[in-house]
Amino acid sequence: MSSRDIILGRVRRALGEAPRGDAQTSYETAVDREYRREHGSRTTEETVGLLAANLADYRAIVHRCQDEEELPDLIMRLLAARGPQYVLVPPGLPPEWMSAADPTRVHDRAVSTTHDVDKVGSVVTGCAVAVAETGTIVLDGSPDQGRRRITLIPDHHICVVRVPDQVVSSVPQALERLDPTRPLTWISGPSATSDIELDRVEGVHGPRTLEVVLVSGE
């Protein structure tokens, strides 16, 4: 007998002979989902404000931009302040965003090895959705976000969030918007550890600096 049959047989014996009904049908009624879809009631503006506050609380650096026209200048300044020689860009990043930037642009597809990515100082991406209550940005590998490794290996990540379109209040609302078949990365603040006497240290392995630009759409 295969281990598969052994384990499934053990499960069935453990659960007994009593009829259990159909899993899917009983699932509908098995769980009380009385919990909230979001916590508190806020205006759209307040939700964006909460996102900014919670991002900052977990030591992401937050910038606001009134419209997309200001964006290239802001990105240019943020990159200049860190002075990376190379900056990674995913294939579908709107080219205007980088139109004022100085460092050499390296495209996601061009970096073939992890060592290539390791030579890059900064990465600029969009995002799939941002969660206000938790201060989280979620990337789903869309063309403006690129593969998972490009937002992991470089030490500096600039993530552009279109507000209010890409902002939801809560975790349940975020899951509704996401496609489980895509590779998803949820990011709340920069990488951190509290393993040494519970002192928080940023950037053990992921980017040590996370800058989030909230850009208001037209």
Added chain:
Amino acid sequence: MSGTFVGMPAFPVAAHEAVGNTTLRANLRHATHTIRDKRAKAVAELDDWALLREAGKQIKDHTLRHLDTYLVQLEEAVTAAGGVVHWAADAAEANRIVTRLVKETGESEVVKVKSMATQEIGLNEALEEAGIAAYETDLAELIVQLGHDRPSHILVPAIHRNRGEIRDIFAKEMGEWGRPAPEDLTDTPADLAEAARLHLREKFLRAKVGISGANFMVAETGTLVVVESEGNGRMCLTLPETLISVVGIEKIVPTWRDLEVFLQTLPRSSTAERMNPYTSMWTGTSDTETADGPRAFHLVLLDNGRTDTLADEVGRQALRCIRCSACLNVCPVYERAGGHAYGSVYPGPIGAILSPQLRGTTSEIDASLPYASSLCGACYEVCPVAIDIPEVLVHLRERVVQGGPATRQGNRVVLKPAKGHAAERAAMRAAGWAFVHPGALRAGQRVASRTRRFHPRTLPGPGRAWSATRDLPQVPAEPFRDWWQRTHGKKESGK
């Protein structure tokens, strides 16, 4: 479960040694109290906490009740997404499967993201025997591995080490494994983290095989979820060409939507954060065109005593555990005894009910674990999936003392009462230990009187007939301590 710490004495003996270690106790106390206070604040932010907790409990109970259906559904979904599913009835089989899979890649080293399941089966040791080096990449696990040590906490495995000790371990050991620590390494956490970053990055960038566990598996979609803080998880899950995940069969949730409950309760219960820094979700392998992440994905579904636990209607609830570690941080016994005393990768209150169920209660350590508690009920109060740990403890105590029906490796057996009253001896020694530490006991009893009403009087299901004719053991009205004083006080109280 083969993960018994070899040569481990019973809990009271190990605990007795641990409480004599003042550094350990100071480190532990600081850590558990810090997380405990923060957790309370993080939980208070959600006014529907009780409803989320109840939903989490119901989702898990429903899943366990239909576990066969969901396992098959998960297998189909993972396979359809390009993954390969393997089934492992016990630790030895899981280790054989993983070793074979690594060998097939032709590699002789792997990077690992912290995983309780692989610790439980002793995977690193098995790989080492096969000539494969397994590098732990979680900072705390690295500290434990380099220190030739055992983890002592679910979430912060090196909680028992202070910065000075960590500095010395890094300075002495890193060079043996790869990039050495810098000459002038100080003991500031930032410097220590930087040394670990450089040491491990070298390994991440060249790694061809990654090994992980998972916090959740979604049956409906075949999605796996890993929740972490440092980014070492993301490194292991996305950079290697082959990813092997070893996951206990109880980690399933039926639907994508169910994650909305656990992604709210897990981070707040464990690290007391609104959300942990990184969560990765992946479904099978990505297609060649997107080429994002490993090209080969293997999922090893692990039983190793879980189906035996499932067969016990009272003990089954332990399988709801999402390994948040909140129960450790509130436990007065854990705080004083430390994680190592539990002789298992699962320490604290959850360890006291999970290990004896996964491994059986024949060894002295396992027979003594149900006594490693003051039954104060604090663990139940904080548990985000409402596992009634005191209820299971009492149930297991009775099993140890009276024997009775149980399931071992899928077979129904009738356990004999523990021989020569070994269990009672274990209990008495645990009690003796508690008296040396009256604070633990008092703290325990205070809460116990408040939570007594939560302890059920009858067993659910078929057990009801049994419990209808006798009283289920409860937290006694007379505190154990008073009983002890009354009956044994003179002989033993000075122990």
